[in-house]
Amino acid sequence: MIxxxxxxxxxxxxxxxGMAQVNPRRSLILFAAGAILGLVIAGIGLxxxxxxxxxxxxxxxxxxxxxxxxxxxxxxxQTQVETTLPFDQTTKEQRLKVLNEMVDEELLxxxxxxxxxxxxxxxxxxxxxxxxxxxxxxxxxxxxxSDEQLQxxxxxxxxxxxxxxxxxxxxxxxxxxxSLSPEQAAAKAKEAAxxxxxxxxxxxxxxxxxxxxxxxxxxxxxxxxxxKIKLSPALYAAAEALSTRQAAGPIVDAGNVHLILMEKxxxxxxxxxxxxxxxxxxxxKKEEQTRVETANLKYLKGKADIxxxxxxx
Amino acid sequence: MGKSVxxxxxxxxxxxxxxxxxxxxxxxxxVVFAFAQTxxxxxxxxxxxxxxxxIPLNPTLTxxxxxxxxxxxxxxxxxxxxxxxxxxxxxxxxxxxxxxWLYDFGRVSDIERTVLYGIRSGLxxxxxxxxxxAMGRQKALSSAEIKDVVxxxxxxxxxxxxxxxxxxxxxxxQDKGVCYDCHSRDATGIPDYxxxxxxxxxxxxxxxxxxxxxxxxxxxxxxxxxxIDKLSARTIRAIAVYIHSMSKESPESPNKPSASRAxxxxxA
Numbered sequence: 001m002i003x004x005x006x007x008x009x010x011x012x013x014x015x016x017x018g019m020a021q022v023n024p025r026r027s028l029i030l031f032a033a034g035a036i037l038g039l040v041i042a043g044i045g046l047x048x049x050x051x052x053x054x055x056x057x058x059x060x061x062x063x064x065x066x067x068x069x070x071x072x073x074x075x076x077x078q079t080q081v082e083t084t085l086p087f088d089q090t091t092k093e094q095r096l097k098v099l100n101e102m103v104d105e106e107l108l109x110x111x112x113x114x115x116x117x118x119x120x121x122x123x124x125x126x127x128x129x130x131x132x133x134x135x136x137x138x139x140x141x142x143x144x145x146s147d148e149q150l151q152x153x154x155x156x157x158x159x160x161x162x163x164x165x166x167x168x169x170x171x172x173x174x175x176x177x178x179s180l181s182p183e184q185a186a187a188k189a190k191e192a193a194x195x196x197x198x199x200x201x202x203x204x205x206x207x208x209x210x211x212x213x214x215x216x217x218x219x220x221x222x223x224x225x226x227x228k229i230k231l232s233p234a235l236y237a238a239a240e241a242l243s244t245r246q247a248a249g250p251i252v253d254a255g256n257v258h259l260i261l262m263e264k265x266x267x268x269x270x271x272x273x274x275x276x277x278x279x280x281x282x283x284x285k286k287e288e289q290t291r292v293e294t295a296n297l298k299y300l301k302g303k304a305d306i307x308x309x310x311x312x313x
Numbered sequence: 314m315g316k317s318v319x320x321x322x323x324x325x326x327x328x329x330x331x332x333x334x335x336x337x338x339x340x341x342x343x344v345v346f347a348f349a350q351t352x353x354x355x356x357x358x359x360x361x362x363x364x365x366x367x368i369p370l371n372p373t374l375t376x377x378x379x380x381x382x383x384x385x386x387x388x389x390x391x392x393x394x395x396x397x398x399x400x401x402x403x404x405x406x407x408x409x410x411x412x413x414w415l416y417d418f419g420r421v422s423d424i425e426r427t428v429l430y431g432i433r434s435g436l437x438x439x440x441x442x443x444x445x446x447a448m449g450r451q452k453a454l455s456s457a458e459i460k461d462v463v464x465x466x467x468x469x470x471x472x473x474x475x476x477x478x479x480x481x482x483x484x485x486x487q488d489k490g491v492c493y494d495c496h497s498r499d500a501t502g503i504p505d506y507x508x509x510x511x512x513x514x515x516x517x518x519x520x521x522x523x524x525x526x527x528x529x530x531x532x533x534x535x536x537x538x539x540x541i542d543k544l545s546a547r548t549i550r551a552i553a554v555y556i557h558s559m560s561k562e563s564p565e566s567p568n569k570p571s572a573s574r575a576x577x578x579x580x581a
Binding site for chain 1: 357358359361362364365366367422425426429433434435436437438447450527531532533534536538539546547550567568
């Protein structure tokens with residue numbers, strides 16, 4: 001075919017093999033061939049178990065299974081565990097056996113993920129929960145807090161590092177039938193306190209001065225914290241300051257005149273930071289662990305789409 | 314005018330010469346850089362692909378690993394282990410220059426496992442079989458009993474001061490305290506558990522009476538971070554080789570003596 005310019009159309013468009021000029025037929029055929037080749041590769045990847053394959057494996061790996069690495073270090077350790085021999089004394093057969101087992105294990109793990117085993121198996125769920133918590137805690141567990149951080153924690157929680165103090169005390173008030181004026185009660189209380197300091201028995205003092213237990217405390221040894229819970233702040237402050245065979249009173253509290261007789265007070269040993277350092281470290285880390293676990297769950301809940309039944313909203 | 318024409322040509326020639334020299338120098342630098350990068354890449358590949366316990370027998374690989382590993386150790390490990398690698402007893406950080414190893418035998422492969430996965434780092438593959446329990450805090454032993462156990466423990470590596478306490482401590486070690494379960498009946502430790510040898514007078518937390526009492530009373534929970542997700546496989550392997558070069562393998566190491574000593578190591 002000859003056009004107006006006198007050139008053959010096929011010459012202007014270029015022959016099949018002539019790369020200097022455009023050939024629409026060639027373009028179309030090559031485009032179609034490329035598309036078909038791409039579809040074939042994608043199809044093989046999609047419809048075969050092998051998936052996309054890497055041509056080589058990283059030097060630090062002994063195997064790469066569907067893109068998952070098996071480190072040489074893990075392989076050496078596993079071989080030594082299974083054969084109980086140093087790696088360089090193992091045979092090629094032994095190594096291949098171990099490698100084969102590791103490959104099998106990896107395939108089964110990957111299969112487990114494919115079929116979502118965690119959705120139905122409680123053991124897998126528990127293992128995953130524990131594993132994720134460990135991952136979250138990893139940095140906290142490995143972090144070495146400074147002495148300043150530990151000292152600050154110790155100062156803020158000093159009570160935790162003291163042996164608990166023990167008290168045996170009596171909180172006495174005057175019997176209502178005595179109808180004492182406040183002044184009389186104060187004078188009698190003072191007298192009773194002096195008698196206790198001089199060594200008189202608390203039951204004897206109660207009987208002599210018309211006193212009775214307020215009913216807030218049991219007789220016998222009590223932990224400091226238990227006394228603190230049961231007495232008012234004013235009465236506990238007075239009791240805490242007393243040593244064995246000391247008395248405090250008269251103390252007016254809630255309309256009554258109280259007399260505190262301390263029969264025994266072991267304030268407990270206070271450990272220094274140096275003595276308690278290891279315990280402080282463990283407690284500090286435990287608290288940090290709880291903090292990061294809570295923060296992680298908060299983060300997960302924040303980005304999750306959680307829908308609750310109406311009665312639990 | 315007559316003089317300006319050859320001057321222009323001369324300047325142009327000079328410019329061309331400068332440009333050519335610059336290109337040559339740049340090209341040369343590029344070649345040197347490419348060579349260094351290629352060498353680094355190939356040595357790195359060789360390092361990670363090699364059987365770790367045979368690397369000390371290869372001077373080229375060891376020198377390369379020491380260069381890379383030394384820099385990485387300084388950047389990541391000296392905060393705890395110190396620049397001199399001698400650790401810190403106050404914090405329970407072990408000395409890395411001797412032949413005493415808490416876990417395994419101090420081979421490159423052993424050290425690499427610890428650097429990869431850490432000690433009680435939270436990863437499943439870390440060294441975390443057991444802890445030193447707080448015998449006092451958990452009230453498993455009384456204060457007096459712990460003092461006897463301490464007397465016995467110290468008597469294993471030095472002259473006993475109180476034989477009666479040592480005798481009582483020995484019974485507690487073998488019976489009520491269940492110390493033998495991790496430290497073994499002869500108190501030489503079990504490297505699989507990270508339970509130290511108590512007979513060699515080497516102490517992670519210090520060997521005075523007070524420090525040993527504290528270990529038994531409060532327990533110990535030493536840790537080392539895992540570096541698997543923070544450093545490359547090449548850097549971790551290099552650190553392991555570097556530490557190996559600066560230390561000695563345990564006398565119980567199954568390695569051949571030739572492999573246990575790095576060429577160019579700082580001590581024989």
